[in-house]
Every structure is written in C-alpha cells, then in structure tokens.
Amino acid sequence: METDPMTSRERLVTMARDSVAFEASGTNQLMDGISTMPVSNYFDPARWQREVDLVFKRLPLLLATTAELREPHSYKAIEVVGMPVLLTRGGDGAVRAFVNMCSHRGSMLVDPGSGVARRFTCPYHAWTYDDVGDLVGIFKQSDFGxxxxxxxxxTPLPVAERAGLIWVILSTDPVIDIDTFLCGYDELLAFHHFEDMHHFGSVQLDGPNWKVGFDGYVDFYHLPILHKNTFGTAISPDAVFHRVGPHQRITGPRQQWAKLAGVAEADWQTQDLLGGVWSVFPHGSIASFAVGDFKMFQVARLFPGANADESVSHLDFLATSEPSPEVAELVQKQIDFLISVVRDEDYATGLKIQRTVKTGAKKEFIFGRNEGGARHVHGWLDSILATSDADLPALFRNARD
Ligand code: FES
Ligand SMILES: [Fe+2]
Structure with missing residues (x-):
C-alpha cells in the first residue's frame, strides 16, 4: 500500500528531529568512507563545456527573486552563461522570460538592470515590444515593408515563480519542466515567504571555476578556519544535510536545536525549523542572518564565467520588511560584511585554488566523511552529465520521495 506523502510541515519536523538528535547526542552526520574526485574537473575546458551545455543550459536556474519584480510592468534584464534574459511581470501579474534579443537584427533590447516599463524600444531601429513579448511597433513601417x-x-523561455523565487531554463527547447526539477523543494522554501520580502540590493562578484566557488557554499568544515577573523572560531564545523532530490538544506547540529529538545513536536514553531543554508542545485545558496531583531537573507547564485577558470556570482539581499532608516544602516553594514567575507575570504582562497589545480601536482582531491555537502553536489553533477535528454526527467522524478 502506498503511504501518503509527508506534508511539507512534517518534512520540516522530520529534519529538525534529526538535528535535535544529533545535538542531544553530540554526534555528527558522517558519510561512509572518504571519496576522491579528479582535480581536472575544476579546470578541464571540455568538462566545463559539458557542464555548461548539459547542466546550465538544461536545468532551471534561479535568476531572480519575486521581490525584484513585485510590481506589474516591472522587469529585470540579466545575462548569464552567455544568454541575455529579459524577465517581465505583465499587467496580469504573471512573470515571463524572454531572450533579450530584438527580432529585427539582434540588438539587445534592454541593458542589464531592472526597472518598470510597459514597452521596450530597441535602441538600434526602434522596434517596440510590450511586456508580454509582442512586437507592437515598427519604426517607419510603411518604408520597411x-x-x-x-x-x-x-522569444520566450520557460519560467516558473515558486516560493518567491523565479527559475528560468536557458533553452527554447527544454527537456525537463521546472516542477519536476524542483522535486518539491519549493514547498519547503515557501515557508520563508520570500514573496513578501523587501529586495535590499544586489552585487556581482567574479570568482574561480564555479564548482570551486560552490563547494564553499555547501561546506561547514572550513567555517571556523577560513573565517576565523570574521565569523570567528566559535562557529561549528559540523553539518547535517537534508536532501530533497539534488537540493539540500545544511544545518549546524549544535546551534538552534537545543531549545526544541523536550518541547512536543506539535508545538515546534515553524520559524524555528527554518535555519541553516538552503542550497539550490546546481548553483544557489540561501542563508539567513539576524541583524538585531531583524532577519535578512543572502540569495547567492554562481554561474560559469567566460571560461573554466572564471565564474560570476550574483548575490541578492532580501529583508523581511522594509527596514527603518536606523535598521537599514545596520542591514547595509551586514551586507558589506557578507560581501567582504565572500570576496576576501572564500573567493580569494578559490582564486588561489584555481591556480594550484593546474600545476599538475595532484591528480585527485579528497572529500572527507564530514564533507557530504560537496559530495552530494558532485554526485548529482556526474549523474546529470551521464544522462540523456530523454532520461533527464526520470532522474529527478526517481529522486523525489
Ligand atoms: S535590431 Fe532592433 S530594431 Fe533593428
Ligand atoms: Fe566560506
């Protein structure tokens, strides 16, 4: 007999129950044995190109937050992995995505950025489109013919808005739909209510190979070491991973869980179950930070850059409401702090790794029993690279519990 699928709240409770047990026993979640991975995965141009083509051009990518496109007729233009994308919210409230390319002779219609517009007029010969993508005007049409x-x-691209986040597939001929890819992870992300949040700002950072960068976002092992001068040495290097298909939520087992011990599960407040880092495969990471009583989120996404040695990260910052001027100052300070940690500690280290990997001195990297986060990501990457277009949806469907 089939059992009913767990509700999302039950899933959160189950995850928290695990974390409470780890906390109570002082133990840590460890994988079986260590694993290795070829160092060439981090710089080989052929491998990198396959990742671009088979991962970033096939899977949905997290390109925006609802908070950036809240108003009817708002738009965001962004270029990622060589694809210029225009996102719009129509007067009907629906988000749409298009290739940001004029149908006449290919000018980029809108420069990267965001704003509000009902019409988009091409800067080259003034063909004009509305916010549902229709061509509505041709300059000197009688002469044009x-x-x-x-x-x-x-040209439309597949797009879905879920849990206050916006996913787009960079392909006009998609081989998987966005909900199949999400495996229900969006139902857990929805507890954060990102759709109600205020967009506080964005920044882009250049970094090393996207996987060198992304490894750091799923790794707590380095926290008290690399970040000793910023987050400090008291932060736990231990982690518990809860997987939903390729996605995973990572929490420290010693942090917020003690206060749930001894409280009936029915009385656990949903807010208390949401901590940790919410990693969105293949390239996203959502982390929360307290600023006094105020809560803010960093929504980071890494994209392959111009070649295997480069990436571009888009960091967006959300806050649970529009902060007062005094709180806004504190939030901005926290954002500046987070940017400096990512740039001056994580990516500064990653850019050096990008130089060492090409020395040829080491053929394999070692991932420990406590490094389940990166192992999960790399395992999924290998599976996806080995899967045909036709079989890709089944790979994700089979991962859904
Ligand atoms: S290229 Fe856009 S109007 Fe000519
Ligand atoms: Fe880090």
Missing part, C-alpha cells in the same frame, strides 16, 4: 508582426515577438 509588410511583415506579420504577430510572428516576430520576443
């Missing part, structure tokens, strides 16, 4: 304007709108 007759074309069927209904056939020359912007």
């Amino acid at each position: 007759d074309i069927d304007m209904s056939c020359h709108g912007l």
